[in-house]
Each structure stands twice: as C-alpha cells, then as structure tokens.
Amino acid sequence: MPRTNNLVFTPNFWVRMCRGAFPNLTMKTSIAIYPGSFDPVTNGHLDLIERGEKMFDRLIVAVLKNVEKEPLFSVSERVEMLRQVTKRWDSVEVDVFEGLLVDYARKRSAAVILRGIRAVSDYEYELQMALMNRKLEPRLETVFMLPGESYSYLSAKLVREIAKLGGPLAGLVPPLVEQRIRSKVS
Ligand code: PNS
Numbered sequence: 001m002p003r004t005n006n007l008v009f010t011p012n013f014w015v016r017m018c019r020g021a022f023p024n025l026t027m028k029t030s031i032a033i034y035p036g037s038f039d040p041v042t043n044g045h046l047d048l049i050e051r052g053e054k055m056f057d058r059l060i061v062a063v064l065k066n067v068e069k070e071p072l073f074s075v076s077e078r079v080e081m082l083r084q085v086t087k088r089w090d091s092v093e094v095d096v097f098e099g100l101l102v103d104y105a106r107k108r109s110a111a112v113i114l115r116g117i118r119a120v121s122d123y124e125y126e127l128q129m130a131l132m133n134r135k136l137e138p139r140l141e142t143v144f145m146l147p148g149e150s151y152s153y154l155s156a157k158l159v160r161e162i163a164k165l166g167g168p169l170a171g172l173v174p175p176l177v178e179q180r181i182r183s184k185v186s
Pocket of ligand 1: 035036038064099100101102129130132133
C-alpha cells in the first residue's frame with residue numbers, strides 16, 4: 001500500500017479520490033441493513049454479521065426500538081453489547097431504528113436488507129416480510145444468507161428461556177453476553 005510519511009493510502013482513500021475527480025463515474029457503495037430485535041445478540045447473529053461484513057461495503061446492524069412486553073435487555077443494553085462484539089469490524093455500525101424499516105433504509109441510503117434463514121420454518125415469515133417491504137419500497141432488495149449449520153437451531157428466544165431457567169449458554173452467545181445474562185438473572 002502506498003505510504004507518504006506516516007499516511008497510509010487505503011483502498012477507500014482511492015475510491016473517494018476517484019469519486020471527487022470523476023463525479024459521474026458509477027462506483028456503487030453497497031450499504032446493507034441487518035435489522036432485528038437482538039435480545040440478546042447470539043452467535044448465530046454474529047455469524048451472519050461476519051458473512052455480511054465480507055459482502056457489503058457498510059453493514060448497519062439496526063436494533064428495533066420495539067415495545068416488547070418483557071425484553072431481557074433494554075435497547076441501549078443490546079446496542080452496547082452489539083457494539084462490543086462487532087468492534088473488530090470497521091465497516092459494521094450498530095444503530096437503533098423505530099417505525100417502518102423501509103423508511104429507515106431510505107434515511108440511511110441502504111439498498112439492501114440482510115436477513116438470515118436458519119431453516120424452512122423461517123422461510124414463510126421472512127418471505128412475507130421481504131415481499132411486504134418490496135411492496136412498500138420496490139428499490140430495496142432483501143438478501144437472505146444462511147448462518148453456519150451449527151447455529152440452525154439457535155434463537156434469541158430460546159437463549160432467553162434457557163437464561164431464565166439457569167441453563168448453560170456457552171457456545172450460544174458471545175462470552176460477554178453470557179456474563180451480562182448471568183448478572184441479570186442471578
Ligand atoms: O429479530 P426479529 O424480531 O425477527 O426482527 C424483526 C424486524 C425488526 C426485522 C421486523 O419486525 C421489522 O422490520 N420491524 C419494523 C417495522 C416494519 O417495518 N414492519 C413491516 C415489516 S414487513
């Protein structure tokens with residue numbers, strides 16, 4: 001990579017330079033939103049974030065500010081944990097949204113919604129959501145990715161249940177999340 005004194009010219013620097021010099025040149029930046037409740041973030045979510053991070057220039061993990069009756073973690077706790085466990089990826093950002101996902105995607109100039117499909121049972125709900133989002137905003141594409149097969153049975157809902165009943169959580173959530181769960185339910 002070219003270096004001048006201590007400045008390192010990253011590939012992104014050159015992209016920005018070219019855009020400035022040739023504004024009509026089409027160089028797409030793919031921004032994807034990975035929306036969800038993330039109560040709490042699981043290893044399955046992290047697996048998908050890792051896959052999405054490789055595929056898109058920017059990945060926004062967007063936590064829905066919903067009015068869930070009995071969440072395990074508050075939205076700000078979820079965001080804080082997500083930030084901790086994704087800090088190794090520069091192109092991953094964690095944010096909060098409320099209202100329609102399509103409105104949030106427009107606001108963030110995202111062209112893609114990323115969702116994971118673990119098993120056939122996810123498909124119906126995901127299809128319905130993707131098609132409704134397409135109806136609301138035809139320019140927005142939903143991209144489905146498969147998490148690693150070892151996470152195919154893992155869900156935040158089951159993690160919450162195991163946590164409340166004092167079961168083992170190792171391997172299901174990142175160690176930091178496991179600690180936070182333990183201190184919350186003990
Ligand atoms: O992790 P989840 O709970 O399966 O995520 C569901 C989520 C947040 C993606 C979905 O509920 C959503 O997008 N809610 C925002 C409101 C909205 O846009 N509803 C119409 C979707 S078709």
